[in-house]
Amino acid sequence: MLDIRDLQAKVGGGNDILKGINLAVKAGEIHAVMGPNGSGKSTLAQVLAGNPAYEVTGGSATFDGRDLFGMQPEERAQAGLFMAFQYPVEIPGVSNAYFLRSAYNEIRKAHGEEEVDPLEFLDIMERNLALVDMDQSMLQRSVNAGFSGGEKKRNEILQMAVLRPRLAILDETDSGLDIDALRIVAEGVNKLRRPDNATIVVTHYQRLLNHIVPDFVHVLSAGRIVKSGGKELALELEEKGYDWLETPAEAVA
Amino acid sequence: MTAPVLLRDFETFAANGGGSGPSWLLPLRRQAIDRFAALGFPTPKNEDWHFTSVVPIAEGSFRAVPDAPARSVRLGRADVEAFTFGRPDWIRLVFVNGRFDASLSGGATPPTGVTVTDLATAWHEQPDVLERYVGTVADFQRTAFTALNTAFMHDGAAIQIAPNVELETPVHLVFVSTPEAAGTASHVRTLVVAGHQSKATVIESYVSLGGAKGYFTNAVTEAVLGDGATLTHVKLQTESEQAFHVGTLQAHQGRDSHLVSFSYAAGGELARTNVYTRLAGEGCGATLHGLYLLDGQQHVDQQTRIEHASPNTFSREVYKGVLDGSSHGVFNGQVYVRPEAQKTDGKQENNNLLLSAQARVDTKPQLEIFADDVKCTHGATVGRLDELALFYMKSRGIGAEQARKLLTYAFAAGVIEAVGVPEVRAELEALTLRRFTGALAGS
Numbered sequence A: 001m002l003d004i005r006d007l008q009a010k011v012g013g014g015n016d017i018l019k020g021i022n023l024a025v026k027a028g029e030i031h032a033v034m035g036p037n038g039s040g041k042s043t044l045a046q047v048l049a050g051n052p053a054y055e056v057t058g059g060s061a062t063f064d065g066r067d068l069f070g071m072q073p074e075e076r077a078q079a080g081l082f083m084a085f086q087y088p089v090e091i092p093g094v095s096n097a098y099f100l101r102s103a104y105n106e107i108r109k110a111h112g113e114e115e116v117d118p119l120e121f122l123d124i125m126e127r128n129l130a131l132v133d134m135d136q137s138m139l140q141r142s143v144n145a146g147f148s149g150g151e152k153k154r155n156e157i158l159q160m161a162v163l164r165p166r167l168a169i170l171d172e173t174d175s176g177l178d179i180d181a182l183r184i185v186a187e188g189v190n191k192l193r194r195p196d197n198a199t200i201v202v203t204h205y206q207r208l209l210n211h212i213v214p215d216f217v218h219v220l221s222a223g224r225i226v227k228s229g230g231k232e233l234a235l236e237l238e239e240k241g242y243d244w245l246e247t248p249a250e251a252v253a
Numbered sequence B: 001m002t003a004p005v006l007l008r009d010f011e012t013f014a015a016n017g018g019g020s021g022p023s024w025l026l027p028l029r030r031q032a033i034d035r036f037a038a039l040g041f042p043t044p045k046n047e048d049w050h051f052t053s054v055v056p057i058a059e060g061s062f063r064a065v066p067d068a069p070a071r072s073v074r075l076g077r078a079d080v081e082a083f084t085f086g087r088p089d090w091i092r093l094v095f096v097n098g099r100f101d102a103s104l105s106g107g108a109t110p111p112t113g114v115t116v117t118d119l120a121t122a123w124h125e126q127p128d129v130l131e132r133y134v135g136t137v138a139d140f141q142r143t144a145f146t147a148l149n150t151a152f153m154h155d156g157a158a159i160q161i162a163p164n165v166e167l168e169t170p171v172h173l174v175f176v177s178t179p180e181a182a183g184t185a186s187h188v189r190t191l192v193v194a195g196h197q198s199k200a201t202v203i204e205s206y207v208s209l210g211g212a213k214g215y216f217t218n219a220v221t222e223a224v225l226g227d228g229a230t231l232t233h234v235k236l237q238t239e240s241e242q243a244f245h246v247g248t249l250q251a252h253q254g255r256d257s258h259l260v261s262f263s264y265a266a267g268g269e270l271a272r273t274n275v276y277t278r279l280a281g282e283g284c285g286a287t288l289h290g291l292y293l294l295d296g297q298q299h300v301d302q303q304t305r306i307e308h309a310s311p312n313t314f315s316r317e318v319y320k321g322v323l324d325g326s327s328h329g330v331f332n333g334q335v336y337v338r339p340e341a342q343k344t345d346g347k348q349e350n351n352n353l354l355l356s357a358q359a360r361v362d363t364k365p366q367l368e369i370f371a372d373d374v375k376c377t378h379g380a381t382v383g384r385l386d387e388l389a390l391f392y393m394k395s396r397g398i399g400a401e402q403a404r405k406l407l408t409y410a411f412a413a414g415v416i417e418a419v420g421v422p423e424v425r426a427e428l429e430a431l432t433l434r435r436f437t438g439a440l441a442g443s
Ligand SMILES: Nc1ncnc2c1ncn2[C@@H]1O[C@H](COP(=O)(O)OP(=O)(O)O)[C@@H](O)[C@H]1O
Pocket: A011, A012, A014, A017, A035, A036, A037, A038, A039, A040, A041, A042, A043, A044
């Protein structure tokens, strides 16, 4: 489904932050990407979603065989890619209902399907709000504006639930959540799991992986994947921290 | 319409009786034209017109023809229906090319204590009230366009609300211009007298039909708010983009009165809206909101002037502008606090959104405070669409163009919420959506 080869990317005019990432994700799989702060996890997520502030300087990525970097961010979303932001963006003046219905309908249109009207959409919302334990009143509030950290993260999962992506990339959706919110988020992800979709869980901590059990764990350090393994790798990281990993820079030096 | 031509036009007009009316009217007109002759059209050296050149108006050939017979424009009710907010039952006066059209007017009959009369009729039916107020609030000593209006004013409206009367039904004045208006100027004049403790809503729509262009609207509304009165005034300026418009609302407020003004400006090649009020009575205040949406080559200027002249007066002001194409917007917000106006509480905000590299805006808050115990704040911003918000929307599948439009609408929506009349608010939402969101409208 997703095939990343030797991906290099930078942001803000400096040196490359991603220094050659290789990662293949197949339908039905859950991958965890772990790594210390500043290792490039968010950069990877943002580059895959198409944030124009980031520049791909080398390598390639295909999504269902299509050249991902040749697609606009909205085309990626319409093709089934979804990235839950580590820091969800506030949009004052645009209601969650209007925003999400627009997104939902744009994706339907891209698939040659009919748009749904506000009433039909309300039905869809009602079903999904329960999944993330959110109240209907949030629909009239502006997107993420004045939301608490936990509300923002749950809103990302709500969007994911409504848009039903084929590939979801969750960028530290667990950070800053208390144990209840963490469980809600994890349950949401698990309920949405299907044989034909896949998830990349980006996380700093192992605890989320108690709830979302990954098939593969990758450790990102200084812009490279330095170690890959099964779910037991996450436990090992939890125990030993990240320090024992040799950084690629040291390896080269 | 160079000044000498106007002065000659005035002499012809005066020789023919100056549009008739009570005996005091012609001397008032003459005073005003003399003042206009002395002032001339404002130049950019005039601080009030620093960012706006009126050369296209001054050198245009717009003739004031107040006593010419109305041109044979035949509009039916269906033609103006689109401008009536779906409320044919409001109290409505319709003017076509500056002339009152009784056949298009109507709606509800004003209740006891309220009179709504076209101005030409009011000169004869209510000469005393008009003599008492006309020209006393709208300042023709200082403002050339008001002087010009006062010299040539012909049609318009006289609205009186008796003390303690709360008028539920809005009074709606519709000024329609048609292609026949080309080359002419209409100096429409409205007087609103809101008695003490009264409450009323007056809406003015300046609209065009059938590709009207090349005309000049020079409108003046003067309002007197008695003690404790609340006057809501809404102006919708959606003139042709090839027309010229100068519109002034000038108010005088008594003790504990409240002026609530909303000014929407989306039309005109060159347009200026003035909202001036004098907070004369203790404890009174003004809430002024505005929204200007410009595109193409438009130049649209808004000036507000709030004069705090008594203690404990307040003002709340939010104007927002969205500018696309090569348009040029201007906002000048003047707040004067007289020495006697202690405990003044003033807040002013002007936010602008530039959608293109060529669009520009000049924003000039202007506070002059001569009292020492006051609370006055102001803020002005000029920004562009938030790139991160755009990306966030796109990352959810919303196309680039839709994302831009949605964010733009959201920016404007914040001030539209301030409109208290639901039908007008809905119309403004629709107008704004149409202007910036095309396909999203109605969804
Ligand atoms: N907008 C930016 N401009 C410059 N440097 C950035 C920017 N965003 C991130 N970086 C740098 O890129 C590196 C990787 O950041 P990031 O991908 O956010 O790491 P992670 O998500 O793993 O914590 C860090 O060194 C960070 O300082």
